[in-house]
Amino acid sequence: MLRCSHVLCKVDDIRSVVDDYRELGFTLEYGSAPERAHNALLWFPEGPFIEFFQLPSVFRLLKWPMAARNGVAAGERLARWARPDEGWRDLALETDDTALGRVHTTLRTSGVRVSRVMDGRRTRPDGAAVRYQFLATRPAALPFVVSAYSPPQRPTDVRHANGARRVGRVRLGVADADRAAFDSLAAHLGPGGPLTVEPAAATGVLGVELDGLNAPLAPGRLHGAALAGPGGRAAAR
Template identity: 25%
Template sequence: MKGNCANEQKPKGEYNMSTFAIGHVLIKTNRLKQTASRYEELGFTVTYRVSPEKSHNAFIYFRDGSFLELFNPKPMNVADKLILALLRLLRPINPAMIKRYMHYIASKEGITDYAMDSVPVEQAEANLEGMKQAGARVGNKIKLSKKLPDGIKQTWWIAVFEDDTMPFLMSAYHPPIACLKHELAHRNGVRGIDCLVIDVPDLEAWILKYEPLGPRVNHSQQGKQCELFFEKQHKIILRKSDEYRLAEIHLLTSASLDEDLAIQPHESHGATLVLKQQPSCNFF
């Protein structure tokens, strides 16, 4: 997409903020194993970090450091209305996070949320504090952990904006677990994320929302969409529509394609994926 004007959008405040990239995109499923098998049929390598029998998520890792997370937000087979009732009682503990999790439970299968990571990752905590001091409406760190199969406890934190249409911020995992070579190799040739397409009712309002993340903004000639440029050559495309929706994930593949290959929601448990041939000058 070619634009007719480009301008730097700077966050309000005077802190020295590092840049961000898309860390991962969450794809909700009500049937994790079935969804993982389907993605394997589509040519992706799916990795579990804990026992598949106990896991509520699985990962598709890419060479650019990003990944897709297939996840079932329900910890047990309980009716949605009961889980939502419990979450309403817990809402005062962390209103923004509970609201986001309620959305996970109530939403349909498909693209549900996404995280932005600091580049470099060591700046994550400084970025969060700087954004808060500059007036961004983002909450405090929520510390998380899990025990890996080898018994090691892995920790990380997330922080969420009060506006649940915004991404959440995430630190690096500690200790980091390097991906094995075969976990990064996909039969369909996918190597990384190109962009996330988001339908929004008001382009200018959404551009302002992203100011704390400091993207470079490129408006399209038609005025129907705009591109937000981040590190790792990642983009978020805001596309004018009647309502907000996380619409599409565009992935770069080394496979030879005559045209972009669209994987429709009925083929991928609710997510629209578009495979695009990676430019020869853009290998990672």
């Protein structure tokens, strides 16, 4: 079974994001050494996390080489990630397995269109290597799939000065044209969890609700991330 792993937000300048979110009362950590990092992670004690990533638009030119190597779904996903402008860009679903071979076979057998399994790796700020696998789905607006991290990455003690405790809800809009493909993928989701689905003109993440916020969030410092308090109450003023 799959479950909600993390929500990805494309940003223009990862260092500005870290500075702004820390001033808003969040604890963020760079994905690698700060001087060369292209992503930052917003962890919670449990459940999904948020990943902010920086990717130049020129990477869209790698769509076809990526497709030739890993499948059309992978090329389309890269082009989607590299689109200009800040904001929610993707949603990852995860499994407990550290390898995706079994999941890949299961998804294909059930009619989900997927890329080849790809290997990922990064070096944390402390120098430790992190390995994982991922695969892309089609259409590219659907969630993609990641393995468990090796070794596990969630910090043992996560606290945010603004009171945020967890991602309470991830609102995913699904367009009519993508509904059948999404349903095939969603059949592999476990019960419960924060993911809710609603009709939308275009498929993608619509918003994320955080439980526990005790202060408003200045919208100009969120870098395109639509964040709200419990029940959809706007956290930004």
